[in-house]
Amino acid sequence: MLKNKVVLVSGACGLLGRQIVQEITENNGYVLATDMNTDKAEKLFQALTFERVQFAPMDITDADSIDRVIANGKKQFGSVDACVNAAYPRTATWGTSFEKLEMGDIQENLKLQLGGAIILSQRTMKHFISQGHGNFIHMSS
Numbered sequence: 001m002l003k004n005k006v007v008l009v010s011g012a013c014g015l016l017g018r019q020i021v022q023e024i025t026e027n028n029g030y031v032l033a034t035d036m037n038t039d040k041a042e043k044l045f046q047a048l049t050f051e052r053v054q055f056a057p058m059d060i061t062d063a064d065s066i067d068r069v070i071a072n073g074k075k076q077f078g079s080v081d082a083c084v085n086a087a088y089p090r091t092a093t094w095g096t097s098f099e100k101l102e103m104g105d106i107q108e109n110l111k112l113q114l115g116g117a118i119i120l121s122q123r124t125m126k127h128f129i130s131q132g133h134g135n136f137i138h139m140s141s
Contacts, residue, residue: 002029006077008069009033010060010120011087013040016139020084025052032073032080034058036089060087060116066123074127082135083124089116 007024011017012033021031031053035041038057054076059065073080089112093105117138128134 002027004028004030005081006030006032006073006079008073008080008083008124010058010083010085011035011139012055013037013044014086014088017086018044020086020139021053028052030054030077032056032069032077034069035087060085060089060120061112063119063123066120070124070127079131080124080127081133082137083120084137084139085117085120086139087116087120089113 002024005024007029009017009020009024009031012021012031013035017033017035021033024031029052033041033053033055034057035055036057036059041055041057054073056069056072057065058069070080091105091108091112093101094109121136121138124134124136128136
């Protein structure tokens with residue numbers, strides 16, 4: 001089912017993202033592995049030596065960033081067939097205890113998580129509609 005399919009994976013350096021990238025490549029698919037953390041990504045993909053994987057820095061809250069990744073994926077692989085959103089962007093204070101969260105932190109995290117998911121969906125769906133096919137999966141933890 002994934003053979004020769006091209007899948008954009010956001011949050012590819014996270015725990016879920018890494019497993020998704022590995023599963024796709026083990027099933028002979030291609031991956032546009034994206035993450036905001038380029039230092040972590042460079043170390044991860046050097047260590048794991050996945051075949052059929054291209055890494056690109058991408059911010060799911062930035063439409064231009066998403067469009068660049070899709071355009072590069074189309075150029076390299078011919079199409080982008082699916083998108084798996086495994087990104088979990090958050091502010092540094094998000095891991096503090098719930099009762100100590102301040103409204104500014106809550107609003108910023110909503111912007112990153114909900115806003116980012118919507119922007120990523122909009123940009124990839126635009127591409128899927130223009131090519132006549134595509135699948136989208138949102139992950140959450």
